[in-house]
Amino acid sequence: MYGYAGNILRVDLSCGKVSYEPLTEELVHNYIGGRGFGAYYVYKEVPAGADPYGPDNILVFASGPFAGLFLPSGAKTSISAKSPATGLYGDSNIGGHLAGELKYAGIDAIIVGGKAQTPSYLLIDDDRVEIRGADHIWGQGAIKAEEVLKEELGDEFQIATIGPAGETGVVFACINHDLGRQAGRCGMGAVMGSKNLKAIAVRGTRGVPVADIAGLKNVATNMFRELLANPGLKAWQDLGLAQVTTWANSIAALPTRNFRQNFYEDVNGLSGELMKDTIVVGDKACFACPMATGKLCKASFRGKTVLVEGPEYETTALIGSNCALRSIEEVAFANYVCDELGLDTISAGNVVAFAM
Ligand code: SF4
Structure with a gap:
């Protein structure tokens, strides 16, 4: 499917299982990406009455069709879950470089469910997906933890982290990325913390399938030209x-x-x-x-x-x-x-x- 990686990555932190499922044309046509994907999966999969802090809640990281392409306004990663702040569907988005990196790793959305027994982080390095221990960064500040993981893994990894507020379930805890950008609203950091998930680190090396490269280049050039002349x-x-x-x-x-x-x-x-x-x-x-x-x-x-x-x-x-x-x-x-x-x-x- 053009503009998409074609895969949803599913992570069950309770049993440590990771699996891929294909992105369907129906999902793309009905929900496009980002927040649409998040809303679809949260409504479909989180049971009525589920505790936002419980293992039945899911946390969805999703990009859209512009992510990873040389187009302005495609940089957002939407993060969705049942919100502990409202008890209803919630989402928040984050700029930076995570959305494109997910696409380069072959992923349109990550669905994180369950709860890890101990502090963990998710490593995605193209096809290699691992749930790793995060004892060494648990309790650290969100930006400090990102710096530590960058030091350990390499600067090319794009990383999202939570801070102590997310770990302790503050209802307005956010998710940090790119050393200072935040998905701030709706307590998505608290949902991440409730799953004992301190961070997600992603590196990808693939391209994004494009139907008409010359046409896309033309559109991108016009978009940049108009933007720069505004x-x-x-x-x-x-x-x-x-x-x-x-x-x-x-x-x-x-x-x-x-x-x-x-x-x-x-x-x-x-x-x-x-x-x-x-x-x-x-x-x-x-x-x-x-x-x-x-x-x-x-x-x-x-x-x-x-x-x-x-x-x-x-x-x-x-x-x-x-x-x-x-x-x-x-x-x-x-x-x-x-x-x-x-x-x-x-x-x-x-x-x-x-x-x-
Ligand atoms: S740099 Fe500013 S305007 Fe550009 S995508 Fe990021 S938040 Fe939006």
């Missing part, structure tokens, strides 16, 4: 989502002091422009994306200096103005703490603001 592009490249903060304040829509207010008088201390001028040290892009909206920042707090991707608008709004912080550097540092713990910054900011 007058709005520069602001995204310069500031990423952080450009939204002052705009949201200007229309009285910035969450402030636990949502009791919608306008923040100290917004200039949190602006994307100030962030760019003071703490941004580089740009990061997802696979084949010319926008590079990821902003790598250096932030110091009480004598400790860290590198962190972000903060984006949502983090600045919920941890910044909603908690009445006045400094973008403090927000960036809090962003780093959340990333290492494996906490979704939106919900973390909300909880802290509520407690204040």
